[in-house]
Amino acid sequence: MLARFKISKGIAGAAAALALAASGSAYSAPKTVLVVGDSLSAEYGIARGSGWVALLEQRLKQRKIDARVVNASISGDTTSGGRTRLPALLQQHKPNLVVLELGANDGLRGLPVNAAEDNLRTMIALAQKNSARVLLVGMRMPPNYGRAYTERFAGMYKELSGEMKVPLVPFMLEGVAQEASSFQPDRLHPLASAHPTILNNIWPQVAPLLQ
Numbered sequence: 001m002l003a004r005f006k007i008s009k010g011i012a013g014a015a016a017a018l019a020l021a022a023s024g025s026a027y028s029a030p031k032t033v034l035v036v037g038d039s040l041s042a043e044y045g046i047a048r049g050s051g052w053v054a055l056l057e058q059r060l061k062q063r064k065i066d067a068r069v070v071n072a073s074i075s076g077d078t079t080s081g082g083r084t085r086l087p088a089l090l091q092q093h094k095p096n097l098v099v100l101e102l103g104a105n106d107g108l109r110g111l112p113v114n115a116a117e118d119n120l121r122t123m124i125a126l127a128q129k130n131s132a133r134v135l136l137v138g139m140r141m142p143p144n145y146g147r148a149y150t151e152r153f154a155g156m157y158k159e160l161s162g163e164m165k166v167p168l169v170p171f172m173l174e175g176v177a178q179e180a181s182s183f184q185p186d187r188l189h190p191l192a193s194a195h196p197t198i199l200n201n202i203w204p205q206v207a208p209l210l211q
Contacts, residue, residue, distance in 0.1 A: 037071075
C-alpha cells in the first residue's frame with residue numbers, strides 16, 4: 001500500500017510539474033500584433049523599415065515587450081478590401097491584437113460612410129470573435145470634401161469605438177497633417193521623418209493592450 005501511495009504521489013507530482021511547465025510556456029509565448037491598414041501603414045514611398053509599424057516593432061523590443069508585429073497593410077486598400085482579407089489573416093496569424101487602420105481610401109473616393117462603418121464594424125466583431133483585442137485607428141478628411149461629409153466620416157470612428165467597446169486613436173496624423181513639409185510631393189503620404197510622430201499617436205493605446 002505504501003509503495004502504491006508513493007507511485008501515485010510520484011505520478012501526481014510529475015503531472016503537476018508538466019502542467020506548471022505548460023502554463024509557464026503559454027504565459028511566456030510572444031503575443032502577435034496584426035496591423036491591417038492601407039498605404040499609411042504599408043510604407044508607401046519611404047524606405048522599408050522606416051514606417052510607423054516597423055518603428056512599433058522596434059519600440060516593443062526596446063521596452064522588452066515580447067510581441068511580434070505582422071504588417072498586413074496594402075497600399076490603396078479600403079475597408080471593403082480589409083473585410084475580405086481579414087478572415088484568412090486571423091486564421092493564419094492568430095493575433096492577440098488587431099490594429100485596424102482603414103478608411104482613408106474610402107473617404108478620398110467619397111464612398112458612403114455607412115458602408116465603411118459597416119465594414120469596420122464587421123471586422124471588429126470578427127476579430128473579437130477570434131479572441132483578439134482591437135485598436136481602431138481614426139482618420140479625417142480634408143475640408144474640401146464638405147463639412148457634412150468630413151464630420152460624419154470622423155464621427156464614424158468615435159461611434160464604433162463606443163458601440164464596440166474598443167480603444168480609439170482619434171486621428172493618426174495628429175501633429176503631421178498640419179505641416180505641409182511633413183508630406184511627400186503627393187501631399188497625401190507622410191515622409192519617413194513624420195512616422196515617429198504617427199507612432200507616438202498610436203503607442204499610448206497599443207501598449208496597454210499588450211500587458
